Amino acid sequence: MVRDFSDTIAAIATPMGTGGIGVIRISGEKTLSIINRIFKPGKRDFEPNRAYYGRIYDDNNLVDEVIMLYFKAPNSFTGEDVVEIQCHGGMNIVKKTLELCLKAGARPADNGEFSKRAFINGKIDLSRAEAILDLIHARTDCFSRASVLNLSGKLAQKIRELRMEVLNLLSLITAAVDFPEDVDEPEYSLINERSIFIISEIGRVLTGSISSNLMREGIKAAIVGRPNAGKSSLFNALLDADRAIVTEIPGTTRDLIQESVDIEGIPVTLIDTAGLRECDDYIENIGINLTKNTMENSDIILYVFDLLDAEKTEDFLINNKKVIKVGTKADLAKNISADDEVIVVSSVKKTGLEKLKNHIKNKVNFSNGSSEFCTNLRQQECLKDCRAHLEKVLEGCEQRMPPDLISIDLKSALVSLGEITGEVVSEEVLDNIFSNFCIGK
Ligand SMILES: Nc1nc2c(ncn2[C@@H]2O[C@H](COP(=O)(O)OP(=O)(O)O)[C@@H](O)[C@H]2O)c(=O)[nH]1
Ligand SMILES: [Mg+2]
Known part of the structure; x- marks a missing residue:
């Protein structure tokens, strides 16, 4: 283009x-x-x-x-x-x-x-241009807030600071190489110390990567369990809307029903599924197979069981890291104690839902507080490249390499940072970024 x-x-x-x-x-x-x-x-x-x-x-x-x-x-x-x-x-x-x-x-x-x-x-x-894209596509408040901060230059400013740091080091070294008579060779310990500082700052920017990616990509959460466990009721309760049909007749839900909902800042696609059980009904069996596929493709499985129902363990779910056990109908099951791993909820009385949401957030390691900087995959790659070059600089210092060799790695670190804001960027990368925009933006 x-x-x-x-x-x-x-x-x-x-x-x-x-x-x-x-x-x-x-x-x-x-x-x-x-x-x-x-x-x-x-x-x-x-x-x-x-x-x-x-x-x-x-x-x-x-x-x-x-x-x-x-x-x-x-x-x-x-x-x-x-x-x-x-x-x-x-x-x-x-x-x-x-x-x-x-x-x-x-x-x-x-x-x-x-x-x-x-x-x-x-x-x-470039980081602001990418923030526009994020802002347009943000599905949660949390992500809109992060994107608009980048639009106003938050990430760009940080990258500029880091570039200045690398640039300062580079000019120190270049001066020492170009005018060996006039300029003392920079102390290896100084280069070492500044590089360690920049690496730790890059680490700080990268801390929020998981959360940034979650806010951008969202997750899929499948609600599974026996017929009548209360899956559709939980689905509706989490959406705060009557979306799925709820009845006391087992096997009501056969098709997958999905809706998007903001859970603690993460866009979550909730999927209500057919109940898992052995059955002869042809259509219901199709539903059950769909459920099994959905579970494979989900980031989280909410395994729902009725607290009053003694038969609750589903062998195939044990040891599955994606599973969160949810005991339902807490309003009817006053005296029944559930083990610690179980989140107890009532979809009718709307209790336990906040705890469940919080648990989902923790399960995917989302933290809206600690992620000071919001970055996308491309920016994260650039930051990691920069860090790798600076680690080479550290090695160089340790081995007392000649300054002009160390400066090669510093220049590469500079290029990686420049790619984030677009000071140094290929036409191909640009095309790739802007082709994701809509027409008219
Ligand atoms: N009292 C009470 N009843 C519930 C609760 N959740 C579901 N139910 C009832 O349990 C039955 C089955 O619920 P449903 O959501 O359709 O279960 P599903 O087959 O797993 O989707 C319905 O009669 C619901 O009204 C709950 O939290 N409390
Ligand atoms: Mg149902």
């Missing part, structure tokens, strides 16, 4: 569908000339950062009454001239307006091309 950025792009920025308004975005040199062709009253000198009320015309045919916002280069999201047209949100109108922009000289934007231009034009660094 190597594109010429001198052309002007346009795209529908709002989701395909019917809504109150639909937004078309235009960016590039021809933005104003396009607007002057399709927007009336047109004039050559729109003032930037202002909203204009007017009409979109297809030749002399009125298309819609709109609000037009104008941002002048370089003070816009992309750093180029940008216009956003707010039409009425009917699919036909939005498409028609885009079509007119294209006819007037724009070309359709690629996925994420507005953000890519913002990056190329130095308006945002």
Whole structure:
């Protein structure tokens, strides 16, 4: 997707569908000339950062009454001239307006091309561009909060600090290599000490990796157990909605039912399954097989059993690390004691649910508190690469290697950090990142 950025792009920025308004975005040199062709009253000198009320015309045919916002280069999201047209949100109108922009000289934007231009034009660094993507796709409050912090530059700032540290070391060494007469060779112990510090700071940023990945990817949790154990009731209680059918008739749930829910900041896909039992019913057996597959593909299994039911152990679940045992109908089972591993809940009285949620969070090692920095897999890889190069620096110091050799590893460490914010990054990596964006972003 190597594109010429001198052309002007346009795209529908709002989701395909019917809504109150639909937004078309235009960016590039021809933005104003396009607007002057399709927007009336047109004039050559729109003032930037202002909203204009007017009409979109297809030749002399009125298309819609709109609000037009104008941002002048370089003070816009992309750093180029940008216009956003707010039409009425009917699919036909939005498409028609885009079509007119294209006819007037724009070309359709690629996925994420507005953000890519913002990056190329130095308006945002790569970590902020990636934060936009996270923010758009965030499924929990917790993740939205983390993403918006990165959008405002939290991670970028930290990476800048780390780069400065490495850069300082590098200039110390380079000076010693280039002007051996004038500059004392830096002490190995100093290089050693600073490298250890940077490594520990990288470790600090990486501490939240598991939680970052969980917030981004989410987990699957299958609810399994005997018929009538209370699986569907628990499913509904965790969702806080009547989604699955609950009856006293065993074998009610046959298909898998799944819904997404925010559990302590993790987007969890909860899957209600058919009860596990030997049975002759053809359809129910299909359901039971589906359940077994689902269990394999889940990150967590909530094994639900009725506290009143003596027959509760399912051999195949014993020693399965993914399993959380949940004893249900606690409201009916006042005097029944369950072992420590069991989370006791009542879906009817809504008790024990918070404890269960907390347990799920711990089971997948999620910690919303300790994860100061939110990172994605790519950024984590870069940080780990950087750390590996710095470990080489430590080795170099220990073996009293010549400074110019040590500087090679420091330069590599610098490159790894630069890849995070995009100072050093290949076109391929960029394309890969921005292709995950939606069109119009
Ligand atoms: N009192 C009480 N009844 C429950 C509870 N959970 C489920 N039940 C009842 O147990 C029966 C079976 O529940 P259901 O959720 O359909 O079980 P499933 O077959 O495992 O999905 C229904 O009559 C529910 O109302 C609970 O926590 N307390
Ligand atoms: Mg059920």
